[in-house]
Amino acid sequence: MVNTNLEAPASHYLLTSELSQEIDQKTIQNIGIDGFTLMEVAGKSASQLLLDQYSELSNGLYLCGKGNNAGDALVLARYLLQNDIKASIVFISGSDDLSEDTRTNLQLLHKYDQHNRLKIYESWNDAKPLDTFDFVVDGLLGTGLNSDVRGKYAEAIQWCNHQQTPVFAMDIPTGLHADSGEIMGIALQADHTYSFGGRKQGFYLGDGPNLTGKIDYCELPFPNKYKQDCHSFLLDESWNSTEISPTGKHKYDSGVLYVIAGSEGLTGAAIMATKSAWAEGIGAIVLICPRGTLPIYEQTLPSIIKKPVGDRDDFFFKKKHIQKSLQIIGEKEGALLIGPGIGRDKSTIEFVQSILEENSKPTLIDADGLWCLSQLTEWPKPHDRNWILTPHPGELSKLTAENFDTDYQRLQIVQQISQKEGVTLLSKGMPGIIGTPEPKSYLTNYDTTPFARAGNGDVLAGKIASYLALGYSPDTSCAMGLLNGKQKLDHLLKQSQEVPEPTDFI
Numbered sequence: 001m002v003n004t005n006l007e008a009p010a011s012h013y014l015l016t017s018e019l020s021q022e023i024d025q026k027t028i029q030n031i032g033i034d035g036f037t038l039m040e041v042a043g044k045s046a047s048q049l050l051l052d053q054y055s056e057l058s059n060g061l062y063l064c065g066k067g068n069n070a071g072d073a074l075v076l077a078r079y080l081l082q083n084d085i086k087a088s089i090v091f092i093s094g095s096d097d098l099s100e101d102t103r104t105n106l107q108l109l110h111k112y113d114q115h116n117r118l119k120i121y122e123s124w125n126d127a128k129p130l131d132t133f134d135f136v137v138d139g140l141l142g143t144g145l146n147s148d149v150r151g152k153y154a155e156a157i158q159w160c161n162h163q164q165t166p167v168f169a170m171d172i173p174t175g176l177h178a179d180s181g182e183i184m185g186i187a188l189q190a191d192h193t194y195s196f197g198g199r200k201q202g203f204y205l206g207d208g209p210n211l212t213g214k215i216d217y218c219e220l221p222f223p224n225k226y227k228q229d230c231h232s233f234l235l236d237e238s239w240n241s242t243e244i245s246p247t248g249k250h251k252y253d254s255g256v257l258y259v260i261a262g263s264e265g266l267t268g269a270a271i272m273a274t275k276s277a278w279a280e281g282i283g284a285i286v287l288i289c290p291r292g293t294l295p296i297y298e299q300t301l302p303s304i305i306k307k308p309v310g311d312r313d314d315f316f317f318k319k320k321h322i323q324k325s326l327q328i329i330g331e332k333e334g335a336l337l338i339g340p341g342i343g344r345d346k347s348t349i350e351f352v353q354s355i356l357e358e359n360s361k362p363t364l365i366d367a368d369g370l371w372c373l374s375q376l377t378e379w380p381k382p383h384d385r386n387w388i389l390t391p392h393p394g395e396l397s398k399l400t401a402e403n404f405d406t407d408y409q410r411l412q413i414v415q416q417i418s419q420k421e422g423v424t425l426l427s428k429g430m431p432g433i434i435g436t437p438e439p440k441s442y443l444t445n446y447d448t449t450p451f452a453r454a455g456n457g458d459v460l461a462g463k464i465a466s467y468l469a470l471g472y473s474p475d476t477s478c479a480m481g482l483l484n485g486k487q488k489l490d491h492l493l494k495q496s497q498e499v500p501e502p503t504d505f506i
Ligand SMILES: NC(=O)C1=CN([C@@H]2O[C@H](COP(=O)(O)OP(=O)(O)OC[C@H]3O[C@@H](n4cnc5c(N)ncnc54)[C@H](OP(=O)(O)O)[C@@H]3O)[C@@H](O)[C@H]2O)[C@@H](O)CC1
Pocket: 024, 025, 034, 035, 036, 038, 039, 042, 065, 066, 067, 068, 069, 070, 071, 072, 099, 140, 141, 142, 143, 144, 145, 146, 147, 148, 149, 150, 151, 153, 170, 171, 172, 196
C-alpha cells in the first residue's frame, strides 16, 4: 500500500526534450493542429507577455538559427512590429535552409513590414556592427540541443552575454540542456524565458536556475492526455490546497506520532523534531527514549509523552530495547519517525533494523536512521508499508552506494531508488527532489541555503512525520514539509535580513 496523491497543476509539468518533441508530434499528427499553428500560438503568447512586462521597447535584435525555435522568434517579431517595435533579424546560418514553418513566417514578416522597420542579416559577420537595439531575442536553438553549441552560434552567445539590454529566450536559453540543466559548451544568459507548452526539467537543475531568468509558461493547445507520460513536476508555493490534499482521512482525525530519536550528546535533534511536529497541531506525540536521556526531555518537552526504554544507564538505543519499543509503537494508530540523533553504535543498528522490519506504521527515516539503513545489505522494508527517507546528499550517496556529480544524476538516482525500493525519497539540497514509487519526481525552485544549518533537517523531519501521522500521503507530507519551511522563510526574511535560526522554522 504505497499512497501517492500529489496532483501537479498543468503549468508545473516539467518536460524533457524527448517528451516535448513527442507531444508536439502527437498534437500535429493525431489531433491535426499543425506546427505552423503551434508556432503562432507560441510567438503570440510570448509577445503578449513581453508587451505587458516592458512598455518602452523600440528595437529588437533577433538572433535566429534555422529551426523552429527561430520560427517562434519570427512570430514574436511580427506581433511586435505591429506595435511599432523595429526588428533586426540575424540568421546565424543564413536563411536558405530554414525549416518550413520558419520560412513561411519569414515571408509573413516581410508582408507585415509597411514602413521598412525590418532588417535582415544573412550571417553573424554581416550583422556587425549592429544597429542600436534595446532588447535581444534568442531564437537560436530550442529544446532538441544535445551536442555542444557550434561555430557562429557560440560566438553570438558570447557576444550576447556581454550586452546590457534584456534578453528574451524562446522556449529555452540556447545552450542549456533541456533535461539536465547542463551548459552545452556555452549558454545564453536570459532575463526572461518564454517556455512553450511546458517548463523544461533542465530549468531547475544544474545551471538552469542561473540562466533562465524569470520563466513564463506559455500554454500551447496540447491535449492533457499527451502530458500523462510526464513524470517530473515543479513544486512551488503557487500550488493550492486542492493540489496538496489529504488522502481520505480527515486532517484532524489524527493518529499518534511515535518518535525514536536522541542519544547522549544528541538529544537536541529529538527536541527539535518533536517540537516541530507538535507545532503542526497533532493530537499526541510519544517520544521513545533511552531511559538515561529522560531527564533532559522532562525539562524541555512538557507537552510530549515520554516513554523511556531500558535502564537508567542506557544513553543510546540498543538491541535489548526492541521488544518494549515495538510494544509502545503498536499501541495506537499513527506514524513513526526514526533516526534524528540516535547515533551509530552497532547495537543501535540492530535495534533500528528490527524496528523497521516489525513495525507496520508509515515511517519516516532520517539522519542516523539512514546511516543504519546504509549499513544493511538489504533494506528490511515490508512491501505494504509506506516509508519516507529524507537524506542529504552525503546520506543519499552512502545509502545508494552511488556517487553523483550533478543534480541530474541525483535526480536519476532518486527516481531509480524510489521506484525500485517502493519508497518516497526526499533528497535534500538545491533543488530539493521528492521521488515516489510511481515513479514521479518533484523539484523545488527556491534557494535552500538558508536551511543549511544543523537542526533544519530535524525540524523538516518532524513536520513531514506529523503530516504522515495526520493521514497525508508520503509525497504530500514531503511537499507540505518543504513548503511550510519556505513560507516561514519568506515571512522571516521580510522581517529581518538575518538568516533565521532552525528554531524559527518550528
Ligand atoms: N512544431 C513544433 O515542433 C514546435 C516547436 N516549437 C519550437 O521549436 C523548437 C524546436 O525546434 P527544432 O526541433 O526545429 O530545433 P531548433 O533548435 O530550432 O533547430 C535545430 C537546428 O539547429 C541546428 N543545430 C543543432 N544542434 C546544433 C549545435 N550544437 N550547434 C549549432 N547548430 C545546431 C541543426 O542544424 P544541423 O546540425 O541539422 O545542420 C538543426 O537544423 C522548440 O524549442 C520550440 O521553440 C514551437 O514553435 C512549438 C511548435
